[in-house]
Structure formats: structure tokens, C-alpha cells
Amino acid sequence: MPKSKSNLIQSVDRALRILECFSRRENELGVTEIANKLDLHKSTTFGILSTLENKGYLNQNPENGKYKLGLKLFELGKLVEYGMDLRTSSLPYLKKLVDKYGETAHLAMRDGNQVIYIDKVEGERGIKMSSQVGKRAYMYCTGVGKAILAFMPEKYMEETMKNIEFYSFTPNTIMNATDLKKELRKIRERKYCIDNEEIEVGLRCVAAPIMDYNGEAIGSVSVSGPTSRMDKKKIDLISRDLKNVIMKISETLGYKNV
Structure with missing residues (x-):
């Protein structure tokens, strides 16, 4: 039986969904790509991405601005x-x-x-x-x-x-x-x-x-x-x-x- 979604915290749910966007095929994603995948506003997506990067869960490629999974997840x-x-x-x-x-x-x-x-x-x-x-x-x-x-x-x-x-x-x-x-x-x-x-x-x-x-x-x-x-x-x-x-x-x- 699936768990009830009534007690989900929206911001946490969105952050986890962002992390789940990444795969071996798509190991780097940009803000717009992620926003489109999850049907989120670009500004909301950027705020969550910045927080995840600050905590080490994501890294940003300085050359193209795209994000990839960070070492914190490996740890x-x-x-x-x-x-x-x-x-x-x-x-x-x-x-x-x-x-x-x-x-x-x-x-x-x-x-x-x-x-x-x-x-x-x-x-x-x-x-x-x-x-x-x-x-x-x-x-x-x-x-x-x-x-x-x-x-x-x-x-x-x-x-x-x-x-x-x-x-x-x-x-x-x-x-x-x-x-x-x-x-x-x-x-x-x-x-x-x-x-x-x-x-x-x-x-x-x-x-x-x-x-x-x-x-x-x-x-x-x-x-x-x-x-x-x-x-x-x-x-x-x-x-x-x-x-x-x-x-x-x-x-x-x-x-x-x-």
C-alpha cells in the first residue's frame, strides 16, 4: 500500500525529486532542464539547487553551469x-x-x-x-x-x-x-x-x-x-x-x- 502524501513536506519532497532526476545517462543537468522535468518554476528550482550545492549534495560545473551529484551522497x-x-x-x-x-x-x-x-x-x-x-x-x-x-x-x-x-x-x-x-x-x-x-x-x-x-x-x-x-x-x-x-x-x- 503506498504511503499517504498528506504529511509530506513540499520543499523536502522537491529536493529529493531533484536528486532523483540524475542518472548515468543524464549525470549533468541544468536549471531549466530540471525545472521542466519536474514542472517547477525556474526560480524555485534554482533556490533548491543552490541549497543542495551548499550542503555538498550537488556540484556545479563552472564551465557550463550544470549540476551533478556531489560527494555528500557518496559519503x-x-x-x-x-x-x-x-x-x-x-x-x-x-x-x-x-x-x-x-x-x-x-x-x-x-x-x-x-x-x-x-x-x-x-x-x-x-x-x-x-x-x-x-x-x-x-x-x-x-x-x-x-x-x-x-x-x-x-x-x-x-x-x-x-x-x-x-x-x-x-x-x-x-x-x-x-x-x-x-x-x-x-x-x-x-x-x-x-x-x-x-x-x-x-x-x-x-x-x-x-x-x-x-x-x-x-x-x-x-x-x-x-x-x-x-x-x-x-x-x-x-x-x-x-x-x-x-x-x-x-x-x-x-x-x-x-
Whole structure:
């Protein structure tokens, strides 16, 4: 059944229709061509094209003034590709962690200044938590987020941290850039991170980053459980297995630990 069009936002719909005009045969199009294809006013079309160009979704050829698809779409497409590869490569390892420890395992990817959960395997003793596949979470106060942030290239890490707005979720939530930088240094030293009731009271998790063929952190795996069960001894055991797991997943993506 087709979805109702009653709740479509017209400007967004038009922008997406413009992007869909391009094809292998017609990889460059002018303002008039696009306006005619979509039966839009030329001034409206030009305004949308200018916005898409400003955001990197389109590039304008300076020689003929025509537009073509931009690298931003390639970047987003690679995120989808990585997500598919990650889920396929990671699921068996997530299940093994859950079978061994009885807690919940998550797989997440970076998406801008946040992370998005792309898979979740619940243990038999798993407790109810707010995480769910497709949900976004903050990087600075979650295990999956901090694991990625700590192993990002320095330039991108600093850029990301400048855009963080700190919110307090629990008494343990990190609330400033200075404390976060100290935490990230610790994470890099031990190769894994701990979320000690920073996003939810009563919840503790261990997480480690997944590296791609460029040696960059593109995702992370975590094991979460109640603080009553996730004591130091169990965290030490999980962290050792987790580091082995993320290394195996990273290797499937072309990462070489040299």
C-alpha cells in the first residue's frame, strides 16, 4: 500500500525529486532542464539547487553551469554500505558474547555527532533499556559513542567535541570537554571504554571500537547489563573477549593491526 502524501513536506519532497532526476545517462543537468522535468518554476528550482550545492549534495560545473551529484551522497551511501557489512560481519560475534555472558550486546555506527544502533542481541537475563535498532544516542555519555570518539583522527575528534552540547542524564554523566578529553585518553590507553551509569542509572556497559581498512573507527560493539552483575571482575573478562571480537570484525573490513 503506498504511503499517504498528506504529511509530506513540499520543499523536502522537491529536493529529493531533484536528486532523483540524475542518472548515468543524464549525470549533468541544468536549471531549466530540471525545472521542466519536474514542472517547477525556474526560480524555485534554482533556490533548491543552490541549497543542495551548499550542503555538498550537488556540484556545479563552472564551465557550463550544470549540476551533478556531489560527494555528500557518496559519503552517505558508504555509511549504508558499511552498515550492511558491519551487521553481517558482526552478528555471529554479538551472539557469542551474549551466549557467554547473558547480557545484551549492541552494534553501533557513528552518524555525525551521534551514534546510531544498527543491531542488538538481547541476553536471556537482559534488562529493559532504552536502546533499540535505529535509535540515535549521544557520543559523550554512551559506551558505543565514547569508543568511537576516542579513536577518531585527532582533527575530527576535536571538531566533533566542539559541537557537543552536554546534557545531564545521571549524576555520572560527563558534563564538559575537559573531563571528556581525560576519559578519552584513558580509553585509548586500555583499548576499551566503560559507561558507568552515564546514560541510565543502574546500567553499566563495556565497549570497544571497530576499525576500517583506513584504521579509522567506524563503529563499536558493547555489552551492557545491570550494575549488580557488571562488577569489575566481569568487566575485565568481557573486555578481553570484546577486544578479540572487534579485532576479528575489523579484519573482515580490511583492517590490519600493524
